[in-house]
Every structure is written in C-alpha cells, then in structure tokens.
Amino acid sequence: MCFVLLGGKQERELGRMQAPGFCPHCGGKVEAVDVESEWRLCFLPVCFKIKRKYYCTLCAKRLVLYF
Numbered sequence: 001m002c003f004v005l006l007g008g009k010q011e012r013e014l015g016r017m018q019a020p021g022f023c024p025h026c027g028g029k030v031e032a033v034d035v036e037s038e039w040r041l042c043f044l045p046v047c048f049k050i051k052r053k054y055y056c057t058l059c060a061k062r063l064v065l066y067f
Contacts, residue, residue, distance in 0.1 A: 011037045019054055028058025 012035070019032040032054055039047040054063040 009037055009039055011035050014050070023056035023059060023061065023063065025061055026056060026059045028056045030063060031055050031057050 014034040014036055016031055016033050019030040021030050022028065023030060032052055035051050035053055037049050037051065038045055054065065055061070056063060
C-alpha cells in the first residue's frame with residue numbers, strides 16, 4: 001500500500017511598510033512584510049494565515065520579536 005500526499009505551503013506577499021527601529025546586527029532600517037500563507041492538501045485549501053514578518057533592508061536578515 002502506497003500513500004502519496006500532494007500538498008504544501010504557498011506564501012504570497014500582501015504588502016510592505018517601514019517599521020520603527022533599527023536592525024541590531026547592522027543598524028539598517030527595518031521593513032515589515034505582511035504575508036498570507038496557504039496550506040493545501042491534494043490541491044484543496046486547508047488553512048489561511050496572515051503573518052507580519054520583519055526584515056532588515058540593509059543586511060536582509062529576518063528579525064524576530066520576543067515579548
């Protein structure tokens with residue numbers, strides 16, 4: 001018996017805007033990117049999530065916020 005799962009994650013950028021603060025690594029400007037991720041199973045959408053990710057414009061590192 002063989003199972004083949006056809007699916008995956010697809011991401012789409014919704015928008016970009018400048019965020020307050022500076023990169024702790026290089027001191028560059030921080031940019032906020034809104035991303036919509038869609039999980040699919042056998043080409044049927046299962047879950048939609050919208051997340052905000054932060055990137056440095058100078059060194060292109062992804063920045064993570066800890067509360």
